[in-house]
Amino acid sequence: MSGRGKGPLAGVKVLDLTSVLMGPYATQIFADLGADVIKVESPQGDTTRFIPPGPDPSRGAMFLNANRGKRSLAMDLKQPEARAALLRLAQDxxxxxxxxxxxxxxxxGLGYPALRETNPQIIYANLYGFARGGPYRDYPAYDDIVQAASGIVDLQARLSGGEPTYAATVIADKVAGLTGAYSVLAALYARERTGIGQEIEVPMFETLVSFAMVEHLCGSLFVPPEGPPEYPRVTSEARRPYRTADGYIGVMIYNDKHWQAFFDVLGNPEWSRDPMFASMRSRTHNIGKVLAKVAEVIATRTTDDWFALFRQAQIPAMPITSLNDLLHDPHLVETGFWQERETPCGTLRFPGIPTTFSETPGAIGDPGPALGEDSQAILAEAGFTADEIARLLESGAVKAAV
Incomplete structure (x- = not known):
């Protein structure tokens, strides 16, 4: 079932020394797209291995999914023999x-200079909490910490009565992981054109600040500022799923065309001629009042009634869907998004690869490997002799699965 060699990254070899979720998410993408991802773990293993649920206490659900398609090489990199072996693997x-x-x-001893000396064409990617050029460089960082530092928690507080809250997803890890993935791919493309390797730095803090400020820099883009760093539409207390006569609905009446269609299905009532509805600019300036009026109107009809009207008017609207609902969502079922596999860990349901390639499609690989499952095979492929592998195993520099 391995996906290696199937996809646009077929033939790319990745030495993956990441753990938890940010880095493993980036390298999951590489593995899904055909790269040979060698997950280099300590003899104790990635801590994410031990997060339940799952029948195997050393491979919980999150680990099995985030590390699918990878191979495991367990090494004690504090031992010189292990470091030397890893540098040898890095040669190609x-x-x-x-x-x-x-x-x-x-x-x-595994900074960029050491890897560049071994392999001048290697793409070397640092994924960590804070850029090394600033005073936070040595602070430990996890998703919650970076959410707090990046403005995300403060933004969430605007929607929860002033009480600071975290986003209910590990947004910092995943956004930084995606950023790491596209950065490595860009560097690989540059190497194809120039033949030159390079070092990349992807700090979570700066990545999340950039992510938040796409829309929220707003008036503070200008010097001096023309307003605070806040996009008022998305921080308005009125921006929330609308209550209907019998439930809730997600609706986005956004551009002028949507608004006119909304007014048309309502019969163009008198209040729709209020100047605050006239343009994107006027609606943004009065966003709280605008959304409050929409909420008042939506409450007058049932969810099904509104869906019928919104589909007719081509106004974006969707139901409020739970994660459990998504497991059986008719669109995801028809597109084949969910992929069930018979594995040594039982029948597993994987989320599919969200992108498609007409000529070089990727493939979901085997579930996250047992610790050290591929250690001996990886070393043998790299030209290590049986005696060399035996010595590495005996010294504890390398660990193989039991």
Missing amino acids: ADVFIHSMRSRAISRL
Whole structure:
């Protein structure tokens, strides 16, 4: 079932020293798209292995999904023999990616200079909490910490009565992981044109600040500021799913065409001629009042009534769907998004690859591997002799699955 060699990244070799979720999400994308991702773990394993549920206590559900399609090489990189073996593996690798703090990876002697000396064409990616050029460089960082530091928690507080809350998804990890993935792919493309490898830095904090400020920089784009850093439409207390006569509905009446269609299905009532509805600018200036009026109107009809009207008027609207509902969503079922597999860990349901390629489609690989499952095979492929592998195993520099 392995997806290696199936996809636009077929033939790309990745040494993956990431753990938890940010880095593993980036390298999951590489594996889904055909790269040979070698997950280099400590003898204790990635901590995410041990997060339940799952019948195997060393491979919980999150680990099995985030590390699908990868191979596991367990090494004690504090031992010189393990470091030397990893550098030898790097000689023909395309990508080296890690999620340790800058000081920690340097202590292991595995900073960019060491990898560049081994392989001048390697793409070396640092994924960590804070850029190494600033005073936060050595702070530990996890998703909650970066949500707090990046403005996301403060934004959430605007919608929860002033009480700071985290987004109900590990948004910092995943946005930084996606950023890491596209950064590595851009560097691989540049190498194809120039033949030159390079080092990449993807700090979670700066990535999330950039992410938040896409819309929220607003008036503070200008110097001096023409307004605060806040996009008022999305922080308005009135921006929420609308209550209907019998439930809730998600509706986005956004541009002028949507608004005119909305007024038309209502019979163009007198209040629709209020100047605050006239343009994007006037609606934004009066967003609280505008959304409150919509809420008042939506409450007068049932959810099904509104869906019929909104589909007719081509106004964006969808039901409020739970995660459990998504497991049986008719659109996802028909498109084949959910993929069930018989594996040594039982029958597993994987979310599919969300992107499609007409000529080089990827494939979902095997579930996240057992710790050290592929250690011996990976070393043998790299030209290590049986005696060399035996010595590495005996010394504890390398661990193989039991």
